[in-house]
Amino acid sequence: MSLKECLRKGKIMDLTKLTLIETIKGLKERQFSEVELNRAYRERMKKLNPSLNVYLWAKENGTEGIPAAIKDIIVTKDISTTAGSKILEGFVPPYNATAVDRLLEKNISVIGKTNCDEFAMGSSGENSAYGPTKNPWDLTKVPGGSSSGSAVAVASDMCVFALGTDTGGSIRQPSSLCGVVGLKPSYGRVSRYGAIAMASSLDQIGPLTKTVADARLVLEWISGKDGYDSNCQNSEFKVQSSELKKDLKGVRVGVPREYFGKGLDEGVEKVVREAIKKLEKLGAEVVEVILPHTEYGIAVYYIVMSSEVSSNLAKFTGIRFGKTRDKFGSEAKRRIMLGTFALSTGYYDDYFAKAAKVRTLIKQDFAKAFQKCDVIVGPVSPTTAWNLGEKVNDPLKMYLSDAYTIPASLAGIPGLSVPCGFSEGLPVGLQILGKYMDEETILDVAESYEQATSWRKVKPKL
Amino acid sequence: MEKGETKTMKYEPVIGLEVHVELNTKSKMFCRCFADYFSKEPNTHTCPICLGLPGALPYTNKEAITKCIQIGLALNCKIVDLSRFERKNYFYPDLPKGYQISQYRWPLCVEGWLEVEDKEGNVSKIRINRVHQEEDTGKLTHSDGQTLIDFNRSGVPLVEIVTEPDFTDPSQVKDYAKKLQQIFRYLSVSNADMEKGDMRLEANVSVRPVGQKELPNYRVELKNINSFRFMTAAIEYEIKRQIEALEKGEKLTQETRGWNEDKRETYLQRSKEEAHDYRYFPEPDLPELKMKSEEERVKEEMVELPQAKMQRFVSEYGISKQNAQVLVELKEVGYYFEKAVKLGEAQQIKPQELANYIVNQKITLASQDQVLRAVEFIAAKRVGIIEDEAVIKKIVLEVIKKNPKSVEDYKRGKLNALQALIGGVMRKTQGKVNVEKVMVVLEKKLKSGDTP
Numbered sequence A: 001m002s003l004k005e006c007l008r009k010g011k012i013m014d015l016t017k018l019t020l021i022e023t024i025k026g027l028k029e030r031q032f033s034e035v036e037l038n039r040a041y042r043e044r045m046k047k048l049n050p051s052l053n054v055y056l057w058a059k060e061n062g063t064e065g066i067p068a069a070i071k072d073i074i075v076t077k078d079i080s081t082t083a084g085s086k087i088l089e090g091f092v093p094p095y096n097a098t099a100v101d102r103l104l105e106k107n108i109s110v111i112g113k114t115n116c117d118e119f120a121m122g123s124s125g126e127n128s129a130y131g132p133t134k135n136p137w138d139l140t141k142v143p144g145g146s147s148s149g150s151a152v153a154v155a156s157d158m159c160v161f162a163l164g165t166d167t168g169g170s171i172r173q174p175s176s177l178c179g180v181v182g183l184k185p186s187y188g189r190v191s192r193y194g195a196i197a198m199a200s201s202l203d204q205i206g207p208l209t210k211t212v213a214d215a216r217l218v219l220e221w222i223s224g225k226d227g228y229d230s231n232c233q234n235s236e237f238k239v240q241s242s243e244l245k246k247d248l249k250g251v252r253v254g255v256p257r258e259y260f261g262k263g264l265d266e267g268v269e270k271v272v273r274e275a276i277k278k279l280e281k282l283g284a285e286v287v288e289v290i291l292p293h294t295e296y297g298i299a300v301y302y303i304v305m306s307s308e309v310s311s312n313l314a315k316f317t318g319i320r321f322g323k324t325r326d327k328f329g330s331e332a333k334r335r336i337m338l339g340t341f342a343l344s345t346g347y348y349d350d351y352f353a354k355a356a357k358v359r360t361l362i363k364q365d366f367a368k369a370f371q372k373c374d375v376i377v378g379p380v381s382p383t384t385a386w387n388l389g390e391k392v393n394d395p396l397k398m399y400l401s402d403a404y405t406i407p408a409s410l411a412g413i414p415g416l417s418v419p420c421g422f423s424e425g426l427p428v429g430l431q432i433l434g435k436y437m438d439e440e441t442i443l444d445v446a447e448s449y450e451q452a453t454s455w456r457k458v459k460p461k462l
Numbered sequence B: 001m002e003k004g005e006t007k008t009m010k011y012e013p014v015i016g017l018e019v020h021v022e023l024n025t026k027s028k029m030f031c032r033c034f035a036d037y038f039s040k041e042p043n044t045h046t047c048p049i050c051l052g053l054p055g056a057l058p059y060t061n062k063e064a065i066t067k068c069i070q071i072g073l074a075l076n077c078k079i080v081d082l083s084r085f086e087r088k089n090y091f092y093p094d095l096p097k098g099y100q101i102s103q104y105r106w107p108l109c110v111e112g113w114l115e116v117e118d119k120e121g122n123v124s125k126i127r128i129n130r131v132h133q134e135e136d137t138g139k140l141t142h143s144d145g146q147t148l149i150d151f152n153r154s155g156v157p158l159v160e161i162v163t164e165p166d167f168t169d170p171s172q173v174k175d176y177a178k179k180l181q182q183i184f185r186y187l188s189v190s191n192a193d194m195e196k197g198d199m200r201l202e203a204n205v206s207v208r209p210v211g212q213k214e215l216p217n218y219r220v221e222l223k224n225i226n227s228f229r230f231m232t233a234a235i236e237y238e239i240k241r242q243i244e245a246l247e248k249g250e251k252l253t254q255e256t257r258g259w260n261e262d263k264r265e266t267y268l269q270r271s272k273e274e275a276h277d278y279r280y281f282p283e284p285d286l287p288e289l290k291m292k293s294e295e296e297r298v299k300e301e302m303v304e305l306p307q308a309k310m311q312r313f314v315s316e317y318g319i320s321k322q323n324a325q326v327l328v329e330l331k332e333v334g335y336y337f338e339k340a341v342k343l344g345e346a347q348q349i350k351p352q353e354l355a356n357y358i359v360n361q362k363i364t365l366a367s368q369d370q371v372l373r374a375v376e377f378i379a380a381k382r383v384g385i386i387e388d389e390a391v392i393k394k395i396v397l398e399v400i401k402k403n404p405k406s407v408e409d410y411k412r413g414k415l416n417a418l419q420a421l422i423g424g425v426m427r428k429t430q431g432k433v434n435v436e437k438v439m440v441v442l443e444k445k446l447k448s449g450d451t452p
Helices: A004-007 A020-028 A034-052 A098-105 A149-154 A172-178 A212-222 A264-283 A290-314 A330-343 A350-370 A395-400 A406-411 A437-452 B062-074 B170-187 B228-247 B292-300 B306-317 B321-329 B329-344 B353-360 B368-382 B391-403 B403-413 B414-428 B435-448
Strands: A055-058 A068-071 A108-114 A163-164 A181-184 A204-209 A252-255 A285-289 A377-378 A415-423 A425-433 B011-022 B086-089 B101-102 B111-118 B123-135 B141-145 B145-149 B157-163 B199-209 B220-225 B254-260 B265-271
Touching: A004 B329, A004 B435, A020 A068, A020 A212, A034 A055, A034 A068, A055 A149, A055 B265, A068 A149, A068 B123, A098 A108, A098 A163, A098 A212, A108 A149, A108 B141, A149 A163, A149 A172, A149 A204, A163 A181, A163 A395, A172 A415, A172 A425, A181 A437, A204 A212, A204 A290, A204 B292, A212 A415, A212 B062, A252 A264, A252 A350, A264 A285, A264 A406, A264 A415, A264 A425, A264 A437, A285 A350, A290 A330, A290 A350, A290 A395, A290 A406, A290 B086, A330 A350, A350 A377, A377 A437, A395 B414, A415 A437, B011 B228, B062 B111, B062 B123, B062 B157, B062 B170, B062 B292, B062 B414, B101 B123, B111 B170, B123 B170, B170 B199, B170 B228, B170 B306, B170 B368, B199 B228, B220 B228, B220 B265, B228 B254, B228 B321, B306 B321, B306 B329, B306 B353, B321 B329, B321 B353, B353 B368, B391 B403, B391 B414, B391 B435, B403 B414, B403 B435
Parallel strands: A068 A108, A068 A163, A252 A285, A252 A377, B220 B254
Antiparallel strands: A055 A108, A163 A204, A181 A204, A181 A415, A377 A425, A415 A425, B011 B157, B011 B199, B086 B101, B111 B123, B123 B157, B141 B145, B199 B220, B254 B265
């Protein structure tokens, strides 16, 4: 039965349930029009946005293109961009991020700008100056962060796909907590031009999608050399035309001991271990690997990241943006203070310089592990979505929730989260990490797993 | 210097220099905007990058890096294999990113030197600590209680050249600055115009008791001084002020001072307490600069520098050192001098003659036309000129014979008499005679008393 017939017979009432690839196909075969597509998403958005608080800006009367959601930390020409901060309230950028320009060339339209933690600093979405986004699986829970709005927009079918940014887990973690696919590309794969900088040596733009194939396609669109990002060279990613391998024969899957230790929720562990068993069933060879410097990840991250933050946020002053610096939220202020301290005379060597050295060791951990395996798998987040407000007053507890995503960010390697089940009714994501610039393999493994399971078909009841 | 010899017995100046030079690249250091901002409509040469807009990133201008290395090589520096940009964090309204992209721990060029002369002609070597690449800031204009910002200059490439504290006299500083300016112009890396702010000097001045090896525990930074003359005056003033202060038993501290030309004195701008902590760290937006192959490439394209050219002129063309020095002062003059030499070869015009002509006429040969004219002029003068000494001797003897009175006058010590005799020779030959040879022959004849 063709899509058109399905639609006619009322079997698929909602165009918003289609994946990106299905949407492209449907438009090409004229099963529905761009006007109908946009109308469907607009209606969905109108219905759900008030309760979920996904969009900080939404297009009123879009009729063209495939509607995508863009995290509000990525600049869009003539469309307000706040980075989730009051300090940028009313700021309308005069230019597009490279990734946005590349999407526009592919007939993508910006349906809305998604809520996020202020300047992407947070793991729950609660640091947004515009109120938290809610988890569509349970409105009393956080959606994860900082790409909170982008993850929820995809999970609740308020867009075909979304762009987010990942600095220490900000794509992967909310994807895991909301049950969507989220890919953080290798550092330098996608131009950062137009992504408002949080920590420049870590930030990366990536897709949040309904399926792995969609993520692969969006990566192809947005990747590649850019004359506006010196760190983004020789970085073109091409979708291989060959058929997807159904099995995983010959693939070595590394399981790091350090990602299954203290702090990992039992329910999450169970789901993730089952997913690893599934990979084995699909033909993968599972090997244990070690990443000995994992425990230093958070400490290193909070020095490197906050140092860069303190410098990157210096430009936001009343002189240029009309809002004084007391408009920063408390997490932004906290990191500016931390970073300023770590870079100060007399502390630089003990903090920043030492952290840079340990970062190298973490990178080497991965290099060694990848001698024994092709991908590394484990949990994305130690827990499922927690209650709104639960960790707001305990920054350290909040920081610890990124323990499994931060090391890959420090190493600059690609990682993704693919839905792998539920624990007590809340989604759990499987993290798959790959060698630098080898998104191909992690996408292959994720897609094999995804196609052999049916988690993607389970949607939140809204 | 007016400090007086008695004072130098006790104290000697310790001076280091920081020179900023704005490169004349086509585009800015980290974006594609035009770098030429001089008298342009404010904020027309700007883009998200040089305006420091959220999300913008720097992209390195290779032309600037090449020019920075050229400067480093001209100053006998080592070019490092691996260099890095860093962020210098500080707040000022003309700095849109909140930091300046500069270099601190990993400059492009290190450990160079340049020879300078003091006013007595003594030559000494000034060590160059570093030559590094950075970017300029925007420009503030204060008027009617308002401040306006023009970002046309924001992100224009700047090179900073830092010496060791090796200067001991303001005249050395002046010579150093002039030599740098000449090098910048030779390399065509900058117009190096002080008044336009293409070239900016900052001096670190302190004094120490003669014989003391260690550097003084303070230094006074002289900033925002836009001419060689003012800088020399400011340094002289500062040395005097500091010595007087020390003699009075005052303690000197780290501070920044400016120059008031009307009062002809330095004044306090910023004291140590207000000093910045720039919190330098590696610029994460830019990859490391791998310079190993770059150095060779740039070396091959280097032009001949004034000092080398001067020496070559002396040895190759046999001209005097003084003439050579004048000829190399401006790159164009040296270039056209050599062209003239080539053209003159066919007519047996000696390089020395051309050099004399150019130097004496004070011409700055700026075009092909002028070169041709210089050669033609000398050649024309020489057509039919009597050079043969035997012929000259004959004519001289005839003139002496016909002017016994002048000979008598000469013997009585009247120098005018000689002129009269030369005039006689000139009249006899209609001016077509080598005057220098006439003088030699004439004097010899008169002195020997070998007169008829």
